Amino acid sequence: VENEVLYLDYYKETCPLAEEIVSRNVEIAVLKDPRMAASLLRLHFHDCFVMGCDASILLDNHGDIISEKQAGPNLNSVRGFKVIDEIKYILEEACPLTVSCADILAMVARDAVALCCVFHQRGGPRWKVWLGRRDSMKASLDGANQFIPAPNSSLETLISNFNEQGLDIEDLVALSGGHTLGKARCMSFRQRVYDINMEEKRDKYKRYRTFRRILRSICPDSGRDDAIAPLDFSTPAKFDNHYYINILEGNGLLGSDNVLVTEDHEGEIIKLVWVFAANEELFFSSFAKSIVKMGNINVLTGLEGEIRKNCRFVNP
Ligand code: HEM
Numbered sequence: 001v002e003n004e005v006l007y008l009d010y011y012k013e014t015c016p017l018a019e020e021i022v023s024r025n026v027e028i029a030v031l032k033d034p035r036m037a038a039s040l041l042r043l044h045f046h047d048c049f050v051m052g053c054d055a056s057i058l059l060d061n062h063g064d065i066i067s068e069k070q071a072g073p074n075l076n077s078v079r080g081f082k083v084i085d086e087i088k089y090i091l092e093e094a095c096p097l098t099v100s101c102a103d104i105l106a107m108v109a110r111d112a113v114a115l116c117c118v119f120h121q122r123g124g125p126r127w128k129v130w131l132g133r134r135d136s137m138k139a140s141l142d143g144a145n146q147f148i149p150a151p152n153s154s155l156e157t158l159i160s161n162f163n164e165q166g167l168d169i170e171d172l173v174a175l176s177g178g179h180t181l182g183k184a185r186c187m188s189f190r191q192r193v194y195d196i197n198m199e200e201k202r203d204k205y206k207r208y209r210t211f212r213r214i215l216r217s218i219c220p221d222s223g224r225d226d227a228i229a230p231l232d233f234s235t236p237a238k239f240d241n242h243y244y245i246n247i248l249e250g251n252g253l254l255g256s257d258n259v260l261v262t263e264d265h266e267g268e269i270i271k272l273v274w275v276f277a278a279n280e281e282l283f284f285s286s287f288a289k290s291i292v293k294m295g296n297i298n299v300l301t302g303l304e305g306e307i308r309k310n311c312r313f314v315n316p
C-alpha cells in the first residue's frame, strides 16, 4: 500500500508510545460512555469535510478564529472534545509538540471503531492509519455550514457533497454505514418521520409503520428537539451491517439514510446497499478503504500548518 503524503508508523521514532496512549485512552472513554465511540468517529468526518483533515474542528473561538463548533451541523451535536484534550495532554507530556491534533483525530476514529463493542461482541472494522498530518492555523465556520451534509439532503446533493471532497459513490454508501453507531436528535429526523412521501411508500415498507410510530412517540411534531434515538434501531451498540438491512426495510433514521434506497442513481447505489446488507466482510473492507481515503482529504504536510500545543488554540 502506498500513500503520497502520509506514512505508517510515523511516530515510531519521535513518539513511540503515541499509538498506545491513544488507544488506551479511547478504550477508557468508551468504557465510561459507549456512545463516545460514535462521537469520536464523527469528529474525524466533520473535520475532514471542512478544509481537510487538519483539526480545524477542534479550534475554539479565540482572536481571529471563529469556531466551527458553532456551525449548524456541529452545534449542540458534536461530542468528544474533552477526550481529545486528555489524549493531547498526555501526548504533550510524553513528546512535546510532536503529535498533531489532526493525527489524533484519525487514530481516535480508528480505535473508536475497533474498540466500540469488543466488550459485548467483536469490534468493528480495522484499518491502518496513515500519519503525518499537520494542524491548521484557521477554522472555517462557513465551510462547516456548507460542506457537512445535511440530513434532509437529496441523494444528488449527497453525491455532490462527497464528490467535492474527492469521494465517490462507493465511499458515500460505505461511509454512511458509520450510522451503525450513535444517536441523532429529534430535530435531525423529525422531517423524515412526518414526511408524507414516506406515507405513500408505506405499502412498500410495511415494517416502517411500527418504526414510525415509535419515532413519533420519541419526537413529537413540535418540541423535544433534543430527544434522541439510535441511528441503527436494530443493533445500536454494535458496529455491523444492520444499517443497510434497516434502510432496505425503510427503517433508516435520517432522511439522508433513506434516500440511499428511495432515490436512485443509475441503479448503482441500491446495488451497493444490497451488497453491504448481504456481506458484512465486504462492508468492513469498503468502510476501511473509504475512511483511509477520507483521512487523506487536503492534509497539511511539511512546513504547512503547525503542531498545536493545545488542540483548542493555534500556538501563540
Ligand atoms: C452521508 C451524509 C451524512 C449525513 C447527512 C449525516 C448526518 C448526521 C446527523 C444529522 C447526525 C445526528 C446529529 C444530531 O442529531 O445531533 C449524525 C450522527 C452521526 N454520524 Fe452522520 N451523517 C453523514 C455521514 C456520516 C459519515 C460519513 C460518518 C462517519 C463515517 C458519520 C457518522 C456519524 C455518527 C457516528 C453519528 C452519531 C454521533 C453520536 O452519537 O455522537 N456520518 N449524522
Ligand SMILES: [Ca+2]
Binding pocket: 046, 047, 048, 049, 050, 051, 052, 053, 054, 055, 056, 057
Ligand atoms: Ca478540517
